Amino acid sequence: MALTLAEFLLLPSVQQAKPEVAVAPDQLGRAVRWVHSSEIYEIGPLLSAGDLLLTTGLGLAGADAGARRHWVRELAAQRVAAVAMELGRSLPDLPGEILDEASRLGLPLYVLRQVVPFIRISEEANGAILHADAPRLRLADRVVHEVHAELAAGGGTPAVVSRAALATGGPAALVTRSGQVVAAAGLRDQRATERLLRRPAASSPVRIWDVDWGAVVLGAGPGVDLPGLRVLAARLASVAAVAVGQSGTGSPGDLAAPLLADLLADAVPGVRELLVRAGLARFHPSPDARVLGIAASAADPRQVLSAWAHVARTHDLELLADRVRGEAVGLIAVPGALAQSDPAGWLAATVPSDGAVTTVGPVVPVADAGRSLREAHDALPVAALLGRGTAVTRDLALVRLLGRLDDRALTLLVDDALAPLLAWDAAHGSDLAQTLAVHLRHGGSKTRTAEAMHVQRQSLYQRLTRIETLLGRPVDDPTSHEHLVLATCARSLLDARQAQQRPRRRRPGG
Structure with a gap:
């Protein structure tokens, strides 16, 4: 690839030219990539880093001191290995301004005291480079x-x-x-x-x-x-x-959807193939990044994908997304620092939900990207059934488990825990069962429950008292908490199923 400056100076043809050091290099191990000879003043921009220039200074003979300094500056800017100037034919002595500028810029400079055809030096030096x-x-x-x-x-x-x-x-x-x-x-x-x-x-x-x-x-x-x-x-x-x-075909724009489809099918055999194919699709999560799967059902998936792209650009996040079987699916990589907090919750709150049902999977290492994507996609039907705009899959975990039960099993679970409340609501037109569900969903916080239901706290206290009287136990009793959470969740699922099965009212004139 190159010979060193020290090796160049020891070549027989160079030794015959009687080289003398005018400006010493910082190290003789500096590489010489190629040797050129030229007399044109504008040679600097035509050279590359590591080139060595042989010249008699003919192009400098009629130039003033400022032009000669400029000549040196251009060579130094190109990071040439050195300049060897033969004195005698064009320049009897080394001009002081060239010596001064080369010294100031650290450009190695040699003078050649004996005339040796430059073609001989170039052939010997470049032959040595090729031989090496x-x-x-x-x-x-x-x-x-x-x-x-x-x-x-x-x-x-x-x-x-x-x-x-x-x-x-x-x-x-x-x-x-x-x-x-x-x-x-x-x-x-x-x-x-x-x-x-x-x-x-x-x-x-x-x-x-x-x-x-x-x-x-x-x-x-x-x-x-x-x-x-x-x-x-x-x-x-x-x-x-x-x-x-060989891991992909077509063009980069065609590779996102096949990769996402394979991840959904758990058909990507390992992290190596995942990284290779992700890179081909222009998805480059950093080594410390974590990823989240995201899925959406919408009338126009293109608008969803556009909104995701906007979020990724705004927050400088890596995004891999496309349409798969009519739905928008994707992976979003978040930096390690952000992954320490709650990226799934943050993303759910950041992604626009207008006109779409969107689910965000758990934050996982890149190697588990498929699992997060599958969780987000699998949660879409439940989120759509419950009418959630944007939801994190962890918040749907219980509903998804209960969704495996049929209506009869869900009804038994609801009646066993909530029958007194449902009877009271039916008789009085109240919503005690819904109040209990909201209260449990907000961790038993009376303040947050009142805010969520848009009621005065005193009114909420009265409802909770009525609920506990009907149930015969405190709603915050740890021994009954899980049972009530399951029952209220089952009821919301039953209500959603029944609403889905109810025939839609036709519009007048339709």
Whole structure:
């Protein structure tokens, strides 16, 4: 890939030119990527980092001091490895302004006292660079060939890094854009993984369909030098793109719905495939993120998806969402800090609920994303039955369990606990059973119950007294609490089922 500046100065053709140091480099181990010779004044922007320039200064001979300083500044801005200036033909002496500007900017500068054709120096230096590259290229070719063979045999993405680690003797990993490790080899523990991701010896981006999916990262090992690692990383990135691309077809915009459908069907075999396919669909949760499944039933799922996208953009959250079987489903990733509080409750309160029934699953690690999505989706029918706008699945857990019972079993459970209240309500047109349900749902707080029912606290006290008299026990008695909660929940479910079965009244003229 390169030879060092020290090695360049020791080349026979360079030694014949009698090089002298005008501005010393910070280190002689500085890499020379390629050697160029040019006499044009505007050469600076045409060079790249690591290039070395040979010049006689012909393009500077008629320039003033300010122009010569500008010439040096452009070379330094390109981070060239060094400049070697032959004195005598165009410039008899090194101009002071060039020496001063190069010293100020730390640009290594050499003067050549003897005339040696630049073509000889360039051929010898660049030949040495190419010769040094040959073993590195052979190593990269061998590793890539082995990876292709494993991929053909169904090895998958782990083959990319396992072969690299075996060849270099150092660690290797394939990571998504957000730093999620999809495959790794040569790493002892999590700390070693974190060190590799923080300071890799070489890395190269993996791009698929012009999507910045992730990267191949390599650590130092005894089997190859740093330039060789860079060559290998670049070659492996292309192979990794093929391996990752085998996990999906089409374009990134087409991959969200199939992945979400497979998660709903519990058909994604492991976290590796999940991360690969999520990255292809442009979903990049950070390594410390937690995810929540979200599902919605609406007349127009596109409006729901648009609202979710707006929430994600506003709060800088990763979102993967699409329509699956006519419903809007998705995953939302929240940072680790937010996941410490109540992200499910926060999301339920943040997502618009107009015209849709929405359910939010539990917050889980990325590996369990499918479980949260399935819980959110499975809770949709119950949420729709109860007329909930947006609900967290934990708040529907009891209703979902009771939903497995038929109407007769639910009726028996209600009558066993609430018969006196239902009889009183039927005879007096009151709503004591509903008052009890709201009171239990608000944890027995009289203040919150009164606010929820929009009644005065004194009126609530009278209702609770009547309820306890009819039931023959305090409503906050721990021994009866669970029974009453089950019964009031069963009653709400029965009422919802009956309302659903009741024929809708036709509109006049309909």
